[in-house]
Amino acid sequence: MTSKKSMSYKEDMDIRETVTLCCKKIMEKSRGSIEVDMDTAISRDKGIDSLGIVNLVLELEDQFGIELDDHLGDIRKCETVRDLVDVMTGVIGKE
Numbered sequence: 803m804t805s806k807k808s809m810s811y812k813e814d815m816d817i818r819e820t821v822t823l824c825c826k827k828i829m830e831k832s833r834g835s836i837e838v839d840m841d842t843a844i845s846r847d848k849g850i851d852s853l854g855i856v857n858l859v860l861e862l863e864d865q866f867g868i869e870l871d872d873h874l875g876d877i878r879k880c881e882t883v884r885d886l887v888d889v890m891t892g893v894i895g896k897e
Contacts, residue, residue, distance in 0.1 A: 817894060821887045824861045828854050840884040866894060 818840070826838040828850055844850050850858060859870050859877060870877065873893050880886040 813894075814891065817891050818887050820865050821862070821890050822883055824858060824865060825850070825883050825886065827861060828858045831857075838883060840882065840887065842883045844880050844882060844886060862890065866890070868893065 822838055822840070825842065825844065826836065829836050829838060829842075832851075832854065855878060859874065863870050870893065873889060876889045877886065880889060
């Protein structure tokens with residue numbers, strides 16, 4: 803994959819859309835229908851507990867076709883969807 807600096811706008815938008823949809827899918831399993839945007843909190847009160855984080859990581863790995871084992875600490879620190887998009891953009895930029 804290309805480096806983060808040379809990522810196209812389309813690639814960047816694809817990452818945002820995919821991460822947002824993955825978060826929505828995991829959150830809806832415990833909360834039902836929910837609106838998710840870049841500023842949506844990723845926390846226990848929003849439906850992503852520790853098991854939800856595991857499911858989210860698995861979903862992201864599946865969607866992007868990558869292993870995230872080395873980035874679990876960074877993913878767990880994410881407070882919003884935007885934070886997670888930033889992490890994933892960095893990870894994918896290094897692939």
